[in-house]
Amino acid sequence: MTSVNTDAHILMSMTYASRANPDVSATDFNEILQQAQINNAANSITGMLTFNKDYFLQTVEGPRAQINRLLYSLIADERHYDLQVIETRELKHREWSKWSMNYASPTEENAAVYLKYSTTNGFNPYLLNADSANGLMNELSAQKG
Ligand SMILES: Cc1cc2nc3c(=O)[nH]c(=O)nc-3n(C[C@H](O)[C@H](O)[C@H](O)COP(=O)(O)O)c2cc1C
Structure with a gap:
């Protein structure tokens, strides 16, 4: 019998919310995205990141x-x-296989999608359950075309 000593075949997904450090600028957001895309391509990670100036919501x-x-x-x-x-x-199977890190942040075009998943005014991922978090990210991605 061959023993399997790698878990590379076990795929998992993790979704989390976090608060942006108030010092984080628009340039920092771009750097985070770039770093994620470069690292993930090397680490077999794919996913989706959505953020506004206060919050992140990410699936990896x-x-x-x-x-x-x-x-x-x-x-x-x-x-x-x-x-x-x-x-x-x-x-x-991966759900974001096409993207080392797909992303979306609020724009006029996708405002209705954020609104649909908001119980307060504005995007707050801490208020989302898992289904809503996935729904939001899928709809934002679909909207990007
Ligand atoms: C909101 C957010 C999302 C991030 N997403 C990723 C990611 O998808 N992949 C990744 O490698 N690093 C990501 N990072 C960066 C990691 O926290 C960490 O800085 C990085 O992986 C360190 O690796 P490096 O120094 O080798 O580049 C993210 C950081 C933040 C703040």
Whole structure:
């Protein structure tokens, strides 16, 4: 019998919300996105990030070990804080396979999508359950075309 000593075949997805550090500028947002895209391409991670000036909501998916390693980095990253995991689950297939990190932030075009998932005025991912978080990100991505 061959023993399997890698979990690379076990795919998982993690969705979390966090608060942007108030010092984080528009340039920093672009750097975060670029860093995510470059690192993820090297680490077999794919996903979706949505943010406004106050909050992040992100889904990352990939090999379980890589996702857990990224979780440590994310928690230590001072560009955001109060990271709260919304959902983790095992996947048979990736849902964001086309993107090292897809992204969306509020624009006039997607305002209705954010509104649909808001119980208060404005986007606050801490108020979303897992289904709503996934729904929001899928609709934002679909809207981008
Ligand atoms: C909101 C947010 C999302 C991030 N997303 C990712 C990501 O998807 N992948 C990643 O490697 N790093 C991501 N980062 C950066 C990590 O926290 C960390 O800085 C980085 O992985 C460190 O790796 P490096 O120094 O080797 O580039 C994110 C940071 C923030 C604040």
